[in-house]
Amino acid sequence: MEQKRYNSLFWKISLVFFLLLAMVGVAHVYISFHSSREYLEEVNQRLNHDTAKNIIDNSTPFYNGQVIKPALDEMFHHVMAINPNLEVYLVDPKGKIIAWFPPEKKLTLQKISIDPIKLFIADQNKTLIKGDDPLNPETQKVFSAHPLTMNNMLYAYIYVVLNGEKKQATSDTLFASYLWQISYRTMAITLIFTFVIGLLIIRTITKNYSKILQVMQRFREGDLHARIDLDSINSEKQLATMFNEMADILTTNIDKLKEVENLRRELIANVSHDLRTPIAIIRGYLETLQMKEDTITVEDRKRYIDIVSQSTVKLEKLVNELFELSKLEANQIRPQKEPFIISELVNDISSKYQIIAIDKKIKIETYLSKELAPVLADISLIERVIQNLLDNALKFTPEGGTISIITEKCVNNTVKITISDTGIGIPEKDRERIFARYYRANNYTDLKNSTGLGLAIAKKILDLHDSTLELISAEEKGSSFIFKLKCN
Numbered sequence: 001m002e003q004k005r006y007n008s009l010f011w012k013i014s015l016v017f018f019l020l021l022a023m024v025g026v027a028h029v030y031i032s033f034h035s036s037r038e039y040l041e042e043v044n045q046r047l048n049h050d051t052a053k054n055i056i057d058n059s060t061p062f063y064n065g066q067v068i069k070p071a072l073d074e075m076f077h078h079v080m081a082i083n084p085n086l087e088v089y090l091v092d093p094k095g096k097i098i099a100w101f102p103p104e105k106k107l108t109l110q111k112i113s114i115d116p117i118k119l120f121i122a123d124q125n126k127t128l129i130k131g132d133d134p135l136n137p138e139t140q141k142v143f144s145a146h147p148l149t150m151n152n153m154l155y156a157y158i159y160v161v162l163n164g165e166k167k168q169a170t171s172d173t174l175f176a177s178y179l180w181q182i183s184y185r186t187m188a189i190t191l192i193f194t195f196v197i198g199l200l201i202i203r204t205i206t207k208n209y210s211k212i213l214q215v216m217q218r219f220r221e222g223d224l225h226a227r228i229d230l231d232s233i234n235s236e237k238q239l240a241t242m243f244n245e246m247a248d249i250l251t252t253n254i255d256k257l258k259e260v261e262n263l264r265r266e267l268i269a270n271v272s273h274d275l276r277t278p279i280a281i282i283r284g285y286l287e288t289l290q291m292k293e294d295t296i297t298v299e300d301r302k303r304y305i306d307i308v309s310q311s312t313v314k315l316e317k318l319v320n321e322l323f324e325l326s327k328l329e330a331n332q333i334r335p336q337k338e339p340f341i342i343s344e345l346v347n348d349i350s351s352k353y354q355i356i357a358i359d360k361k362i363k364i365e366t367y368l369s370k371e372l373a374p375v376l377a378d379i380s381l382i383e384r385v386i387q388n389l390l391d392n393a394l395k396f397t398p399e400g401g402t403i404s405i406i407t408e409k410c411v412n413n414t415v416k417i418t419i420s421d422t423g424i425g426i427p428e429k430d431r432e433r434i435f436a437r438y439y440r441a442n443n444y445t446d447l448k449n450s451t452g453l454g455l456a457i458a459k460k461i462l463d464l465h466d467s468t469l470e471l472i473s474a475e476e477k478g479s480s481f482i483f484k485l486k487c488n
Helices: 002-006 009-047 051-058 069-082 115-122 165-220 237-291 298-329 342-359 379-396 428-433 454-464
Strands: 087-091 097-101 130-132 140-150 153-161 338-340 363-368 375-377 402-411 414-421 470-474 478-486
Touching: 009 140, 009 165, 051 069, 051 140, 051 153, 069 087, 069 097, 115 130, 115 140, 165 237, 237 298, 298 454, 338 342, 342 363, 342 379, 342 402, 342 414, 375 379, 375 478, 379 402, 379 414, 379 454, 379 478
Parallel strands: 363 402
Antiparallel strands: 087 097, 087 153, 130 140, 140 153, 338 375, 402 414, 414 478, 470 478
């Protein structure tokens, strides 16, 4: 539990934040050190800008182009009296060092760059300019310089390094100590204060993420109803909303998979049962015909063959409707929509069913509107819907009953088709299951050729046409099935 806590998002971000603060602190000290040194050097150069000029004003070590040794020694003595930490160089116009002070110092460079000297002399703004250090060629130091001229002729330059080795060492030691004291106090306080404030901010931010992660963990462990409370989330609401939507989609898909699995089991159970019955009948009568081949009468033989034939028809119809419904549910059937007059289709289908209705002593009536606009649908699939509804009506309508087919003109861009019967009606407790697979009314026995799939197929076809199949029914009075199709 302790290991998990330290591996949490909060502690990871806190560690990264601390490292960043430490890096910023080091960078701040480094930048402050160099910026302060640059500032001090610029101040030093400005304050001592005329040092070289003052040296020349008090002595002239040249005469007729030759160095006057006593005058040079007097100049160096004067410099030592003014500031013993200065390093003074006598440089010819090409940068070669002629003489220097203190003389005990060992030169590393015999010649220095003359460009910074010329830039210093020409500069009026007294900006920071650094030149070569003859004692250390790897560094640049602030200096003061002035030309040494006689009779308008340039003889040399006085080049004064303001931060000599001794002064530089002492300055660096004091400056580093001073900066360390400031850094130790101010940076420590700043880092601690910033880190504490940062921890509070990080805690506030990661608190919401912790809630989200907890809900995700619950969802992963099987709690499919786990959702993030959006009222308790602020800036992370978009992430929470996305998770909730994703969880809803996954839950819906899981429910659909469960439903498909239940349908599969139901299908297997029903198919095995429904196939077993006609197959058993066919097999039984065929075995009887084989066993009694020499003794069976002509009438019995004909009756047995008729029963086998009826069972074969029922078996074929069941298999065909199972394949049809499976294709519809797997979305393998795509409606090929085209405009057609629905009244003409209804008239053709009702004409074909008149013979069956007359045999059952049932009357089929059609009430077809003459002002119908063409509908946009798959004509073969809609024909299947009407046939299934008529088959269903014929099964449940007793002798002397009536089946009505009504088409109504286009209202709200749809044509309404109603198929009604005066049959037994559907009990209220069964109406929710009327469109399920293998539904059969328990109070009617004339179902020897029924597969229980007709209404399920009709509803699925209408789903593909963005339509619904509605039911209005009353027991012992009949039922009405209503659907609508879009006008072209």
